[in-house]
Amino acid sequence: MGLATFIGGIHPYEGKELSEDKPIKVLASEKGETMVYPLSQHIGAPAKPLVAKGDHVLKGQIIAEAGGFISANVLCSVSGTVKGIEPRLVANGAMVQSIIVENDGEEEAIEGFGTERDFTKLSKEEIRQIIKDAGIVGLGGAGFPTHVKLTPKDENAIDYVIVNGAECEPYLTSDYRVMMERPEEIIAGLKVILQLFDNARGIIGIENNKPQAIKKLTEMVKDEPRIEVRPLLTKYPQGGERTLIYAVTGREINSSMLPADAGCVVDNIDTVASIYNAVCRTTPLIRKIITVTGDAVAEPQNFEVRLGTNYQRLVDAAGGFKTEPEKMISGGPMMGQALFSLDFPVAKTSSALTTFTKDQVAAMEPTPCIRCGRCVSVCPEHLVPPLMMSASLRNDLEKFQSLNGMECVECGCCAYTCPAKRPLTQAFKEMRKAVAASRRK
Amino acid sequence: MGKLFNVSSSPHVRDRITTQNLMFDVVIAMIPASVYGVWQFGFNALLVLVATVVACVLSEYVYEKLMKKPITITDGSAVVTGMILALNMPPEIPVWIPMLGGVFAIVVVKQLYGGLGQNFMNPALAARCFLLISFAGFMNDFSAASIGFDSVSGATPLAQLRAGQEVDLAALVIGRIPGTIGEVSVIALLIGAVYMIVRKVISPRIPLIYIGTVAVFIFVFGGFDVTYTLSEICAGGLIFGAFFMATDYVTSPLTVKGQVVYGIILGVLTGTFRLWGASPEGVSYAIILSNLLVPLIEKATLPTAFGKGGSKK
Numbered sequence A: 001m002g003l004a005t006f007i008g009g010i011h012p013y014e015g016k017e018l019s020e021d022k023p024i025k026v027l028a029s030e031k032g033e034t035m036v037y038p039l040s041q042h043i044g045a046p047a048k049p050l051v052a053k054g055d056h057v058l059k060g061q062i063i064a065e066a067g068g069f070i071s072a073n074v075l076c077s078v079s080g081t082v083k084g085i086e087p088r089l090v091a092n093g094a095m096v097q098s099i100i101v102e103n104d105g106e107e108e109a110i111e112g113f114g115t116e117r118d119f120t121k122l123s124k125e126e127i128r129q130i131i132k133d134a135g136i137v138g139l140g141g142a143g144f145p146t147h148v149k150l151t152p153k154d155e156n157a158i159d160y161v162i163v164n165g166a167e168c169e170p171y172l173t174s175d176y177r178v179m180m181e182r183p184e185e186i187i188a189g190l191k192v193i194l195q196l197f198d199n200a201r202g203i204i205g206i207e208n209n210k211p212q213a214i215k216k217l218t219e220m221v222k223d224e225p226r227i228e229v230r231p232l233l234t235k236y237p238q239g240g241e242r243t244l245i246y247a248v249t250g251r252e253i254n255s256s257m258l259p260a261d262a263g264c265v266v267d268n269i270d271t272v273a274s275i276y277n278a279v280c281r282t283t284p285l286i287r288k289i290i291t292v293t294g295d296a297v298a299e300p301q302n303f304e305v306r307l308g309t310n311y312q313r314l315v316d317a318a319g320g321f322k323t324e325p326e327k328m329i330s331g332g333p334m335m336g337q338a339l340f341s342l343d344f345p346v347a348k349t350s351s352a353l354t355t356f357t358k359d360q361v362a363a364m365e366p367t368p369c370i371r372c373g374r375c376v377s378v379c380p381e382h383l384v385p386p387l388m389m390s391a392s393l394r395n396d397l398e399k400f401q402s403l404n405g406m407e408c409v410e411c412g413c414c415a416y417t418c419p420a421k422r423p424l425t426q427a428f429k430e431m432r433k434a435v436a437a438s439r440r441k
Numbered sequence B: 001m002g003k004l005f006n007v008s009s010s011p012h013v014r015d016r017i018t019t020q021n022l023m024f025d026v027v028i029a030m031i032p033a034s035v036y037g038v039w040q041f042g043f044n045a046l047l048v049l050v051a052t053v054v055a056c057v058l059s060e061y062v063y064e065k066l067m068k069k070p071i072t073i074t075d076g077s078a079v080v081t082g083m084i085l086a087l088n089m090p091p092e093i094p095v096w097i098p099m100l101g102g103v104f105a106i107v108v109v110k111q112l113y114g115g116l117g118q119n120f121m122n123p124a125l126a127a128r129c130f131l132l133i134s135f136a137g138f139m140n141d142f143s144a145a146s147i148g149f150d151s152v153s154g155a156t157p158l159a160q161l162r163a164g165q166e167v168d169l170a171a172l173v174i175g176r177i178p179g180t181i182g183e184v185s186v187i188a189l190l191i192g193a194v195y196m197i198v199r200k201v202i203s204p205r206i207p208l209i210y211i212g213t214v215a216v217f218i219f220v221f222g223g224f225d226v227t228y229t230l231s232e233i234c235a236g237g238l239i240f241g242a243f244f245m246a247t248d249y250v251t252s253p254l255t256v257k258g259q260v261v262y263g264i265i266l267g268v269l270t271g272t273f274r275l276w277g278a279s280p281e282g283v284s285y286a287i288i289l290s291n292l293l294v295p296l297i298e299k300a301t302l303p304t305a306f307g308k309g310g311s312k313k
């Protein structure tokens, strides 16, 4: 039997060599720096501000609280003064109400910040509360509030806690660096989660293009009866939630199901490390590991930065641009968001800044579909993109849904592989938005 | 920052393969069979090849120019159509016939239906059938080509098999037989087929199922005779049709299950035509007929979306 994987998928150029051997560099926040905290950095209702202009705030202080059941707290990552609450640009191009704080450079933290805590002495409720207070959400990009994920209807039905160390998105290396440099945080964080689920086994899934990480973690968990490292075949989108669950457990979920319906809880590497920091070190989520990479920056590398830091600072810290980029992406090339400016803050769901001197896509003219079937064979959701595309071109929402268009995870495999360079994924995103809007009506 | 960056929707990278590369690979894959055909049948075969390709490309250009559509001749699909049509011609055919066929393939079968990707029949094959109906005499005359083969009369191996005669299997495999320009040498065709499979231009699914079905069909209904079955597989246009025409992207099903069904239907139709049809050859008609069924096959074989297959534990 081969390595655990799924059916479909692609092998895009990985580009990880640019930054995979660069240790995480901690980028301190400086006095006078303006930090921006969008109230919506997660899936669900925006957070409600708890501070007002002129207030003095501390590092680790909750400055906006969860605005509903599915929502998350926003914390201040520095100490300083609130300068205002106003709309600011975020990575996806939207203007989002944000709390602006000027760093006073004092690093004054809330009481108890950084104290060690023995998680085995905490109750399940206490652990969930700590995670909620710490503002932790899925840091892999989705931003689903972690405390909600860790509170399924039936916690005894969970038999797998999967740590997503696939990092299948090209160019990204931040999870890899955490696995290499802070593996103990991942393992301890996983143990904290396992304490919530009595019947579960912990599985750390890692793509086999990271043999060092597999080796290191396997070695470290060899005496942990409930934890196991599972090497996965390197293939995009191996780290997608549905594909990962399938690879590890053989269970399938669709768009109307949650991982918990398949007895799984899936958390990203950095999320698990953040859980460890919140629970065992009383250090809530105030930082993020970000890969700054691509062929346009002078020194591609991995940074640990405070949430709220301006992206321009990341570029400066990476030596600036060696060539003017034609394209900049928040995230990686397969699913990232193209940017028109660098003036936006590092948010919980930020993972990377990828810069390209050439935009390959702009140079490619879409031509007619030749029905080659390549997109069909790579789609991890087993869809038929050309038929969905014709429905999209006719704006036929009914047909799109009957072709299971709402199962599309927007992974980009079809568009990547299409020899006719058809903008398949792009069209499906629009259609999915249109269908979602029509369903709300 | 003064400069505007390119903002577009993800994914931001693309595979290197383009329609043009794929078509170019198909052309390369047909070179062994073309070279063999020209070597065996002589100058007229070369003339037919060149003239048909030129007719296809030129008619595409002229049509698109007149219709003020974007010129697409560089995508290579017209070249592929031209080559397939030419390789389907008897070697001594007057050149104007395949040229006429080329114009028909491009203008009537392909462009009038909306151009590349929109046609529901393989243009080269539709043109061949059109020529077979219009110029039956020329299209079925393989006699001149047999000059130079001592052991073979003007009849093609399929005609001989039909008449109950034995054929020389080795000659079939090498191609020392009369037939159309491109179909005769099994070896040359297989070299091209392997090239396309290795380069992932085609999947072997359709051709193997197609040929397999024909084999079973002929074996069962043709009297359980292994040599006879093998001869039927190597003779006529089956190998050429299975690898180069049944795999035409545009006119074969997109879905995996659909491709399996398609291969089986092709096999059954070909077997039926071969054993009981009016003419001993059946590949072209089988493919054309099956082309028409593709939308139906596709509809009936839509894959189950991931996670929609009912509960699994």
Ligand code: SF4
Pocket: A368, A369, A370, A371, A372, A373, A374, A375, A376, A385, A386, A414, A417, A418, A419, A420, A421, A422, A424
């Ligand atoms: S990959 Fe592109 S050309 Fe091929 S079937 Fe899909 S949409 Fe059509």
Ligand code: SF4
Pocket: A378, A379, A380, A381, A382, A383, A385, A407, A408, A409, A410, A411, A412, A413, A414, A415, A424, A425, A428
């Ligand atoms: S973007 Fe959607 S349709 Fe395309 S491969 Fe991914 S899941 Fe399939």
